[in-house]
Amino acid sequence: MTPAQDVDANRLFAPWQIPIGGWKSFQDEINNLASAYPDESFVWRGQSNASWGLQSSLSRALNELNGTPPDEGTLVRAEKSLLWRARVDWRMDGIKALPLLAQMQHVGVPTRLLDVTFNPLIAAWFAVARNKGSDDKAARLLVFLDNKPLQLTSLWDTN
Numbered sequence: 001m002t003p004a005q006d007v008d009a010n011r012l013f014a015p016w017q018i019p020i021g022g023w024k025s026f027q028d029e030i031n032n033l034a035s036a037y038p039d040e041s042f043v044w045r046g047q048s049n050a051s052w053g054l055q056s057s058l059s060r061a062l063n064e065l066n067g068t069p070p071d072e073g074t075l076v077r078a079e080k081s082l083l084w085r086a087r088v089d090w091r092m093d094g095i096k097a098l099p100l101l102a103q104m105q106h107v108g109v110p111t112r113l114l115d116v117t118f119n120p121l122i123a124a125w126f127a128v129a130r131n132k133g134s135d136d137k138a139a140r141l142l143v144f145l146d147n148k149p150l151q152l153t154s155l156w157d158t159n
Contacts, residue, residue, distance in 0.1 A: 008051040009050070009051055009052055009053035009140075010050060010051055012053065013050075013140065020141070026124065030120050033143065037145070040145050040146075040147065041118065041145075041146050041147065042118070042120070042143050042144065042145060042146060043116045043117070043118060043143070043144045043145075043146040044116060044117050044118070044119065044120045044122070044123035044124075044141065044142065044143050044144075045114065045115065045116045045117075045123055045126075045141070045142040045143075045144075046122070046123035046124055046125065046126030046127030046128070046139065046140075046141050046142075047126070047127055047139060047140045047141075047142065048126070048127060048128070048129065048137070048139050049137045049138075049139070049140070050137065050138040050139055050140040051137065051138075052140070054114060054142070056110070056111060056112040056113060056114055057105070057110035057111060058070075058075060058078060058079065058082075058110040058111050058112050059075065059112065060110070061110040062074060062075070062078055075112060079101070079111070079112060082101075082104065082109060082110075082111070083097055083100060083101070086100055086104055086109075087100075101113055116144075118146070120141070120143070123141055123142075124141055127139035127140060127141050
């Protein structure tokens with residue numbers, strides 16, 4: 001089995017991909033999208049590596065550590081361990097799991113949460129901000145309608 005980090009998501013995204021060459025083309029595409037869907041609102045995600053699928057930082061970290069994509073059991077064990085460490089070592093025991101995971105992710109701890117925003121500029125910043133591990137790679141900005149269910153296909157499952 002190929003490690004998830006080695007599976008290039010570009011093939012998956014290719015039919016919908018619009019290359020952005022600079023600030024002007026970024027603004028034009030945002031305006032085109034808003035004009036095409038005037039009654040919709042969007043959720044944005046910026047990724048510093050265009051070859052990543054929609055994988056959490058925890059999934060990528062475990063894949064790199066173990067050399068194989070994590071299964072659900074591995075993700076749950078890792079998440080429980082992170083929560084235990086935060087509650088015991090960091091004395092954050094009065095916080096429920098989801099808000100605690102959000103706080104942990106905010107300070108760089110890998111979690112299964114995916115950061116999204118309603119602001120395309122914030123997502124663009126995350127896509128192009130300096131990152132020593134991906135500065136030489138193309139970035140990706142993902143956009144989803146926020147009021148429609150996300151329909152996943154088997155192409156999304158890189159395990």
